[in-house]
């Protein structure tokens with residue numbers, strides 16, 4: 001199946017603009033998501049044997065998840081479970097709706113199996129997102145796996161007001177998802193990554209945890225897991241500062257990593273031209289740096305803080321490498337584009353039952 005995807009389907013899809021294919025695929029999956037019959041058909045192709053894991057009081061059918069950015073609006077939520085994922089991270093969602101950067105803003109570097117994107121958090125805003133999630137919850141099509149939401153900062157919100165921007169989105173979405181990821185590492189919102197600095201991040205996490213606690217007390221249930229997603233471009237010292245906050249601000253984990261603004265060396269002219277595009281690079285060239293960051297985080301927390309490993313997972317071996325480095329869960333984005341949906345089953349079934 002993977003061969004069929006790579007040789008036939010991918011060839012056809014890659015003739016078209018990257019974002020156009022992405023939109024078309026999501027539209028198809030959104031349609032499938034509305035039909036229990038089609039969802040069952042999808043699951044009969046792709047659903048893997050279970051490899052259950054329990055984390056944060058949540059039951060994951062398997063530890064392989066969909067990374068943020070693939071389904072920013074949550075329109076294909078039931079389809080991700082049918083494709084075999086053990087969890088998904090929807091979004092990035094921002095408090096204000098925003099159109100993102102001008103197109104084209106998503107590029108394939110096919111030879112190096114990478115993507116470059118500068119989407120800029122294009123999304124319909126937290127209110128529209130909440131109503132989509134509410135719709136799935138009341139439709140009985142809500143998946144049997146944990147659902148996370150990736151929270152971004154609205155572009156129009158000035159940096160000093162970032163904490164409240166995140167907090168407002170969480171306030172609205174808190175009852176609707178199982179865990180939340182504070183994304184301070186996207187390279188495509190001006191100055192966003194400055195929020196990875198200790199003082200700024202502390203302020204954001206303080207505001208977010210306040211909302212988390214308030215909801216938990218009102219609902220008489222435990223607070224929800226809050227994670228921070230980090231850039232692969234941070235130094236180990238900067239990562240350690242974030243780890244210090246993970247204790248004081250009660251973080252449940254780290255998502256490592258987002259896309260990189262660096263570019264690997266290449267002699268290929270076509271690849272070099274694509275690498276000149278502004279934005280974050282994901283896919284195969286990100287794999288090793290992402291694993292290095294995971295290993296560092298795991299070592300410095302003595303394996304006690306759960307890490308979601310993401311970056312360049314294209315095979316079962318890549319996923320195993322992330323687990324060996326210290327990840328508890330693993331996510332995929334670019335691997336899905338380059339290898340097709342059978343990758344999920346291939347990875348899950350390679351894991352020890």
Ligand SMILES: Cc1cc2nc3c(=O)[nH]c(=O)nc-3n(C[C@H](O)[C@H](O)[C@H](O)COP(=O)(O)O)c2cc1C
Nearest residue numbers: 067068069092117257258282283311312332333334
């Ligand atoms: C088009 C695109 C959009 C993305 N949007 C987001 C986003 O909104 N929030 C986020 O935290 N990460 C986002 N990411 C980053 C991915 O979640 C992931 O961290 C990164 O792509 C590395 O994984 P990969 O090599 O498997 O693609 C995006 C990635 C791509 C390619």
